[in-house]
Amino acid sequence: MTAVSKYKIISSVCLLIYLVATPVYANSLFGQAVMLSVGIVALVMALGVLFIAILTKNVVQHDLINKINPGKQDYSRYLHNLNSQQISLLLDRMGKKQHLGVIALAMLSLVSFPSHAQSSQPTADSLLSQGGILITIVLISIPVLAGAIFLFFKITDTLNRYRNQQRVAEAGRVAVYLGGIEGEDLAETLQRRKDALDFALSHNELSGALPANDHKGLINNVEHEASLPFVARKRKAHVRPKVDPQLSRLVTWFIITATFWLVFGTTVGEYIGIKFVAPDADQFSWLSFGRLRPVHTNAVFWGWASLAMLGLGNYVVPRVSNTNLFSIKLGWYTLILINTAVVLGTLCLMAGINNGGGEYREYIWPVMLLFGIGLLLTLINYFKTVASRTTKEIYISNWYIVSSVIFGIVIAVVAYVPLWQNGLGETIIQGYYMHQGVGMWFMLFTLGIVYYFLPQQLNKPIYSYSLGILAFWTQILFYTLIGTHHFVFSAIPWWLQTVAIVGSVGMIIPVVAGTTNFLLTFKGAWYKITDSYTLPFFLTGILFYFTGSLQGTAEAFRSTNLLWHFTDFTVAHSHLTMYGIICFLLWAGIYALMPRITGQEPPQITVGAHFWLALIGLLFYTIPLMYGSTMRGLMWMEAKPFIDSVSFMAPFWLWRAIGGSLMWLSHLFFAYNLYRMMVTPGTVDIKKTAFEKLRSIDHVS
Amino acid sequence: MDFFDNHNKLFGAAFLLFIGLTAFVAVLPAIDNEQNNAPLPSAVPLSDAAIRGKALYVSNGCVACHTQQVRNVDMDKVWGQRPGLAADYASNRRTDFWRNTATLMGTERTGPDLTSIGSRQPSREWNLVHLYNPRIVIKQSIMPAYPWLFESKAEPAKEDVVVNVPDAFQRQGMTLVATQDALDLVAYLQSLKQAELPGAAGPPAFLYAKQEQKTESTDQSTQSDTETSENGQMLYATHCQACHQESGEGLKGAFPPLKGSTVVVDKDPSLIVNIIMRGYDARQEYGAMPAVGANADLSPEQIAAIINHERSSWGNNAPKVSVKEVEQIVQKIKEMPVQ
Structure with missing residues (x-):
C-alpha cells in the first residue's frame, strides 16, 4: 500500500503545480481554457500511470510468491460460495473418487483509464498567451495524446495477458486440489448447502390457495381490456364533501374571468412580441406597440393573476379558518369592480389615456380606484372570516394572503396619492411600486395559496411551520427595500440604491427558506408527482421560485447592472418570475380546486399539453433573450453603434416570438381544460342512464 | 404564542412593519427629493x-x-x-x-x-x-x-x-x-437637451471607464498620420448614418448624398471639418444639419476617421486627411468668434 500512497503524493504534486502555474501563465480566456485542458490531461495521465504501476506490482508480487513456495498454498478458499451445479459435480466426484476437471473461474474484468505519463508543466513563456501558439500546442498534442493512449492500452493488454497465464496455471493447481479432497463431513455439508440452494418458493405462500376476493371494495377502476396507454394515467381527485354551491359559483366566476384576461392579455403580448419581428404589422394608433405593451402587462397582472389569486383565496381563507366566507356578496362586488377596472383601463390605454408612463401604473387613478375598492372589500371579507375562525391558530396561508391584501392596498395608495410625486419623487415611488406590486401582492398571496394546496395535494403536512414564518417576516423586511434597484446609477440618491441592493441580497433568506420548506414537504412523496396532474405545476413553480428570485438578486448588483440594465434581460427575468412562478402555481391551484368544486376533471392529455407547451415556451422565450441581451449589453459597453445592437437582437426576438406562441397556445388548452372542468359532458353515460331507468321502473312498480 | 394567534396583533404588526419600511425607502426619500431640488438656472422651460x-x-x-x-x-x-x-x-x-x-x-x-x-x-x-x-x-x-x-x-x-x-x-x-x-x-x-451646470463645479464623473485601450499603442510612431485607432465606419454609423444612410446616398429631398459629394472629396478638408463641427444649413432643398461634432464632442482623431471613411467609401476616392490637419482646422474653428 505504500506504493499507492507514493503515487498519490506524486499525482497531488502534479495537480498542485498545475494549479499554481495556471493563473500565472493564463491571461486570455482561450489561454485559460487551454491551461485547463492541459491540466485535465495531465491528471488523467497521472491516474493512468498509477493504474499501470499497481497492475505491474500485483503481477510481479504474484509471480514472486509462487516462486518462493510453490504448491504450498491454501486452496480451501475456493470451496466457498460454490453454486449448486458446482457442488453436485464435486459430490459426484467425491462419491466416485475420480480425478477430473477444471473448475470454471471467474475472471476479473479490467477497467482502464487512458494514460501515459509526464507531468506536463507549462513552460514559463509569455508566448503562451498568444492564440496561434496555443492552437499549435493543441494541434501537436493531439497525435501525441493519441500515441500515449495507444501505448497505454498496449501495456495494459500485455500485462493482462501475462496475468491470465498466471491465473490459468493456478486454476490447474486448484483443479488438482479439488480432485484430491475427500471426507464424509465435507460431503454432508456440501449436500446441505446444495439442498438449500435448490430451494424454491411455491409462489402462493402469502396468498394461500383460495381464489382472490375484494370483500371491502378497496380496488376500483379495474381495466379489463387494457389498451396501450398513450397518456399516463393520473389519479383522480378525491371525492370530498360538497363545497357550498354559492361559494363554488363565486370562485368559478373569478377563475372564468381570470382565464379570459389570461387569454386576452397574452394574445396582446403575443402580438407585440411579433411586432419586434414585423414592426409594420399594422399602423393603427390603438394597436401601436407603446399603447399595447401596458395593455398586455396590466391585463395579465390585474386581470388574470389578481383575479385568479382572489378566486383561490376565497376558497382557501375560510377553509383553513374552518368556517364560512364572511360574505359571498362582498366577493361578487370585488369581482365586478376589478373586471370593470381592467376593461376600462384597457380601453383608456388603447385610446392613449395613461397615467404618465410608470410601469404597471399606467391606469389613471379613477380606474385604479375601482381596483383599490375591490381590494378593500376583499380585505374586509377575509379579515372578518379570519376573525370568526373556529381554529385557535391562524394557519400560515392566511398570514400570507391577508397580509398581501393589506400591502396591496398600501402600495396602491402610496403610488397614486399625489403628495410625493414631483420630480424624482415620482421615480422613487415608481421603483417602490412596481417591485412591491410583484413581491408583496402577487408573490406573497401566491405563497399563501401554495401553503394550503401543496400539503393538501401531497396529503401530508407542510415540512416546517417555522421556516414559513421566517420566510414571511424576512420577505417583508427585505423585499420592501429593494424597489429602487430598477434605477441603479440613475440620479436617485446613491444610498437608496445601495439599500435596494443590500435588500436584494437579503432576499436570499426568504427564498431559500421557502424553497427548502416546499421541497422538503415533497420528501417521501416524490413518487406522487408521476401520478398527479397538479404536482408537476407546483414543482415547476417552486423551482422557478428559487431560480427566478435568485436571478433577481444577481441582477441587482452594480456590476450586473452595467451589463443587463435596459436590455431585454429584464423582460426575460420578469417572465421567468411572473410566468414561471406565479402562473404555474396558480394553474396548480386551479387544477387542484376546480375538480373539487364541480366534480369534473379535465382530460389528462390536454392538461399535459398545457403543461409542456407552457414550460417549453417559457424556456424558448427566456433563454435566447437572456443570451442575446447579455451580448447586447457587451456591445453597448464597447460603444458599438446602437443600431448594430438592434440588428443583432433580431434572431433572439424571433425566438421570443416562437416561445411566446407556444405559451399562448398552452393558454388555449388551459381555457379548454377549465371549460371541461365546469361543464358536464353532453354525451349520455349509458351505464348511469340504464341504472336510472331501472330505478324508475322499480319506483313505478 | 398568543401574538401569532391573535389576528389583530399579527396583521397589525405586519402592517406597521410594512408601513414603516415604506416610509423609510419610498415616501420620505421622495418628499426629501422634491423639496431639496430645483431646476438648474440654465434649464429652458418647455414651450x-x-x-x-x-x-x-x-x-x-x-x-x-x-x-x-x-x-x-x-x-x-x-x-x-x-x-x-x-x-x-x-x-x-x-x-x-x-x-x-x-x-x-x-x-x-x-x-x-x-x-x-x-x-x-x-x-x-x-x-x-x-x-x-x-x-x-x-x-x-x-x-x-x-x-x-x-x-x-x-x-x-x-x-x-x-x-x-x-x-x-x-x-x-x-x-x-x-x-x-x-x-x-x-x-x-x-x-430635450441637457442644461449646462452653473458655476465652476464640474459635473459628477462617469464611473467604470475603460482603461485598457491606451496601453497597447506603444508603437504609434510607426503609424502613418492618416491612420488612427478610431473605427471610421463605426463612428459614421453612430453619428452620420441616420441621415446620410449606410449607402452614403442620403435621402432625396431631405438629406444630401455624400457619395460623389464635392464637399467630401475636396482636397482641402476645411469645409467638411467646418460642417461636421458647426452644422450646415445653406441649401434650401435639404434639411438643416446639426453641429454633430460639437454636440458629440468628437476628437480630431474621430473626425479624421469619419472623413477618411467617407472619402474612401461608395466609390469616393480622395486622399486621406491627417489627424494633424484636422486638429489645426478644429483649433481655428474654436478660435472664431461665436455668432
Missing part, C-alpha cells in the same frame, strides 16, 4: 408646443422603449455630456387632474436614450420623416410608424409643413403633410 408634444409622448407609450436618463457610467457617455442629476427632473410636476407626474426616466432601452436627442438630432425634417416611418431613414429600425400624425393632401395649403418621403411610402399624386400633433411631438423632442 406650449413641447408640453403638448410631451403629452403625446406619454400617451403613445414611447417610454416603453426609450429611456431619458444618462447614468454615471462610462457606457452612457454616448447619450449625454454629463450624468443626469436630480435637478434635471425637478421641473416635472403633476400633469393634470387625471394624470400623474411624467418623469419618463424609463427602464428599457430597446431604442436609444433621448435625454439629449434635441442636441443630437435637432433636424425637424429628419424627425418628421422618421416618425412617419422610421424605416425610411433607418432600415434596421423596429420602432413603430406613426402615420396617424400625418395627413395626405392633394394640394397642401401654404402654411402646411410638407414632409418629403420616398414614393414607395405614400399614395401617388398626394403630398404628405405633418399635423399639429406631429409638429408638437417634434418640438418636444427638440427641447
Whole structure:
C-alpha cells in the first residue's frame, strides 16, 4: 500500500503545480481554457500511470510468491460460495473418487483509464498567451495524446495477458486440489448447502390457495381490456364533501374571468412580441406597440393573476379558518369592480389615456380606484372570516394572503396619492411600486395559496411551520427595500440604491427558506408527482421560485447592472418570475380546486399539453433573450453603434416570438381544460342512464 | 404564542412593519427629493408646443422603449455630456387632474436614450420623416410608424409643413403633410437637451471607464498620420448614418448624398471639418444639419476617421486627411468668434 500512497503524493504534486502555474501563465480566456485542458490531461495521465504501476506490482508480487513456495498454498478458499451445479459435480466426484476437471473461474474484468505519463508543466513563456501558439500546442498534442493512449492500452493488454497465464496455471493447481479432497463431513455439508440452494418458493405462500376476493371494495377502476396507454394515467381527485354551491359559483366566476384576461392579455403580448419581428404589422394608433405593451402587462397582472389569486383565496381563507366566507356578496362586488377596472383601463390605454408612463401604473387613478375598492372589500371579507375562525391558530396561508391584501392596498395608495410625486419623487415611488406590486401582492398571496394546496395535494403536512414564518417576516423586511434597484446609477440618491441592493441580497433568506420548506414537504412523496396532474405545476413553480428570485438578486448588483440594465434581460427575468412562478402555481391551484368544486376533471392529455407547451415556451422565450441581451449589453459597453445592437437582437426576438406562441397556445388548452372542468359532458353515460331507468321502473312498480 | 394567534396583533404588526419600511425607502426619500431640488438656472422651460408634444409622448407609450436618463457610467457617455442629476427632473410636476407626474426616466432601452436627442438630432425634417416611418431613414429600425400624425393632401395649403418621403411610402399624386400633433411631438423632442451646470463645479464623473485601450499603442510612431485607432465606419454609423444612410446616398429631398459629394472629396478638408463641427444649413432643398461634432464632442482623431471613411467609401476616392490637419482646422474653428 505504500506504493499507492507514493503515487498519490506524486499525482497531488502534479495537480498542485498545475494549479499554481495556471493563473500565472493564463491571461486570455482561450489561454485559460487551454491551461485547463492541459491540466485535465495531465491528471488523467497521472491516474493512468498509477493504474499501470499497481497492475505491474500485483503481477510481479504474484509471480514472486509462487516462486518462493510453490504448491504450498491454501486452496480451501475456493470451496466457498460454490453454486449448486458446482457442488453436485464435486459430490459426484467425491462419491466416485475420480480425478477430473477444471473448475470454471471467474475472471476479473479490467477497467482502464487512458494514460501515459509526464507531468506536463507549462513552460514559463509569455508566448503562451498568444492564440496561434496555443492552437499549435493543441494541434501537436493531439497525435501525441493519441500515441500515449495507444501505448497505454498496449501495456495494459500485455500485462493482462501475462496475468491470465498466471491465473490459468493456478486454476490447474486448484483443479488438482479439488480432485484430491475427500471426507464424509465435507460431503454432508456440501449436500446441505446444495439442498438449500435448490430451494424454491411455491409462489402462493402469502396468498394461500383460495381464489382472490375484494370483500371491502378497496380496488376500483379495474381495466379489463387494457389498451396501450398513450397518456399516463393520473389519479383522480378525491371525492370530498360538497363545497357550498354559492361559494363554488363565486370562485368559478373569478377563475372564468381570470382565464379570459389570461387569454386576452397574452394574445396582446403575443402580438407585440411579433411586432419586434414585423414592426409594420399594422399602423393603427390603438394597436401601436407603446399603447399595447401596458395593455398586455396590466391585463395579465390585474386581470388574470389578481383575479385568479382572489378566486383561490376565497376558497382557501375560510377553509383553513374552518368556517364560512364572511360574505359571498362582498366577493361578487370585488369581482365586478376589478373586471370593470381592467376593461376600462384597457380601453383608456388603447385610446392613449395613461397615467404618465410608470410601469404597471399606467391606469389613471379613477380606474385604479375601482381596483383599490375591490381590494378593500376583499380585505374586509377575509379579515372578518379570519376573525370568526373556529381554529385557535391562524394557519400560515392566511398570514400570507391577508397580509398581501393589506400591502396591496398600501402600495396602491402610496403610488397614486399625489403628495410625493414631483420630480424624482415620482421615480422613487415608481421603483417602490412596481417591485412591491410583484413581491408583496402577487408573490406573497401566491405563497399563501401554495401553503394550503401543496400539503393538501401531497396529503401530508407542510415540512416546517417555522421556516414559513421566517420566510414571511424576512420577505417583508427585505423585499420592501429593494424597489429602487430598477434605477441603479440613475440620479436617485446613491444610498437608496445601495439599500435596494443590500435588500436584494437579503432576499436570499426568504427564498431559500421557502424553497427548502416546499421541497422538503415533497420528501417521501416524490413518487406522487408521476401520478398527479397538479404536482408537476407546483414543482415547476417552486423551482422557478428559487431560480427566478435568485436571478433577481444577481441582477441587482452594480456590476450586473452595467451589463443587463435596459436590455431585454429584464423582460426575460420578469417572465421567468411572473410566468414561471406565479402562473404555474396558480394553474396548480386551479387544477387542484376546480375538480373539487364541480366534480369534473379535465382530460389528462390536454392538461399535459398545457403543461409542456407552457414550460417549453417559457424556456424558448427566456433563454435566447437572456443570451442575446447579455451580448447586447457587451456591445453597448464597447460603444458599438446602437443600431448594430438592434440588428443583432433580431434572431433572439424571433425566438421570443416562437416561445411566446407556444405559451399562448398552452393558454388555449388551459381555457379548454377549465371549460371541461365546469361543464358536464353532453354525451349520455349509458351505464348511469340504464341504472336510472331501472330505478324508475322499480319506483313505478 | 398568543401574538401569532391573535389576528389583530399579527396583521397589525405586519402592517406597521410594512408601513414603516415604506416610509423609510419610498415616501420620505421622495418628499426629501422634491423639496431639496430645483431646476438648474440654465434649464429652458418647455414651450406650449413641447408640453403638448410631451403629452403625446406619454400617451403613445414611447417610454416603453426609450429611456431619458444618462447614468454615471462610462457606457452612457454616448447619450449625454454629463450624468443626469436630480435637478434635471425637478421641473416635472403633476400633469393634470387625471394624470400623474411624467418623469419618463424609463427602464428599457430597446431604442436609444433621448435625454439629449434635441442636441443630437435637432433636424425637424429628419424627425418628421422618421416618425412617419422610421424605416425610411433607418432600415434596421423596429420602432413603430406613426402615420396617424400625418395627413395626405392633394394640394397642401401654404402654411402646411410638407414632409418629403420616398414614393414607395405614400399614395401617388398626394403630398404628405405633418399635423399639429406631429409638429408638437417634434418640438418636444427638440427641447430635450441637457442644461449646462452653473458655476465652476464640474459635473459628477462617469464611473467604470475603460482603461485598457491606451496601453497597447506603444508603437504609434510607426503609424502613418492618416491612420488612427478610431473605427471610421463605426463612428459614421453612430453619428452620420441616420441621415446620410449606410449607402452614403442620403435621402432625396431631405438629406444630401455624400457619395460623389464635392464637399467630401475636396482636397482641402476645411469645409467638411467646418460642417461636421458647426452644422450646415445653406441649401434650401435639404434639411438643416446639426453641429454633430460639437454636440458629440468628437476628437480630431474621430473626425479624421469619419472623413477618411467617407472619402474612401461608395466609390469616393480622395486622399486621406491627417489627424494633424484636422486638429489645426478644429483649433481655428474654436478660435472664431461665436455668432
